[in-house]
Amino acid sequence: MSNPNRTTDTNDLGIIYKAVMIDIRPATSGDILLLEDLYRKEIEDHSGRAQKFAKDLVLRYNTVLAIKDGMICGTGSWEPRGGLDDGVVEIIGLGVNEGFKRQSIGTQLIDTMIDDATQFYKNSGYSLRVLILFMERSNEIARKFYKTNRFKEVANIPSLYPNDDASIWTRHL
Numbered sequence: 001m002s003n004p005n006r007t008t009d010t011n012d013l014g015i016i017y018k019a020v021m022i023d024i025r026p027a028t029s030g031d032i033l034l035l036e037d038l039y040r041k042e043i044e045d046h047s048g049r050a051q052k053f054a055k056d057l058v059l060r061y062n063t064v065l066a067i068k069d070g071m072i073c074g075t076g077s078w079e080p081r082g083g084l085d086d087g088v089v090e091i092i093g094l095g096v097n098e099g100f101k102r103q104s105i106g107t108q109l110i111d112t113m114i115d116d117a118t119q120f121y122k123n124s125g126y127s128l129r130v131l132i133l134f135m136e137r138s139n140e141i142a143r144k145f146y147k148t149n150r151f152k153e154v155a156n157i158p159s160l161y162p163n164d165d166a167s168i169w170t171r172h173l
């Protein structure tokens with residue numbers, strides 16, 4: 001059965017969005033309570049860690065939110081790595097809520113982070129060259145997701161995480 005909320009679009013990789021009507025926008029301090037709620041529902045019911053998560057996303061990192069019907073259904077965060085002349089951005093975190101996965105929201109969050117970071121570097125007189133991210137090596141879904149989004153696995157760090165090795169991925173623009 002067709003979903004009346006669905007629309008299609010194509011990004012610069014030729015990936016066809018099968019997205020529901022989602023607004024992707026920067027996080028602001030007005031989102032802190034919504035982000036705390038999101039953490040308690042999607043990650044763990046712990047108010048101290050929910051507050052830290054929300055403040056980090058809004059105040060420490062550059063974060064984009066995917067919003068549907070006033071609710072946050074995905075987040076993506078990035079920050080410059082090294083000097084601006086290096087042109088390197090680290091993707092700090094990316095998550096899409098259960099119930100919203102496989103609807104191209106993660107891909108739209110990546111595309112928006114690249115657009116925002118590209119503009120940020122341009123405004124500073126530099127160019128964004130490389131995206132880098134660390135993930136748990138056994139995260140097979142993230143592996144498939146990043147491969148589809150044209151990232152390459154370039155290195156591993158044994159036991160970086162308490163229960164897993166780290167896998168490092170990059171995408172050169």
Ligand SMILES: CC(C)(COP(=O)(O)OP(=O)(O)OC[C@H]1O[C@@H](n2cnc3c(N)ncnc32)[C@H](O)[C@@H]1OP(=O)(O)O)[C@@H](O)C(=O)NCCC(=O)NCCS
Binds near residue numbers: 096108
């Ligand atoms: C990884 C994650 C962000 C992907 O978000 P998403 O919105 O579901 O991803 P998209 O719908 O944009 O997927 C794009 C492509 O990635 C691949 N992909 C995504 N999820 C997949 C899955 N469960 N199985 C196989 N391939 C998958 C597919 O190629 C997909 O394209 P398709 O749906 O046309 O086949 C989401 O699964 C998530 O939040 N995971 C938990 C947190 C996490 O692991 N974050 C990444 C590490 S930092």
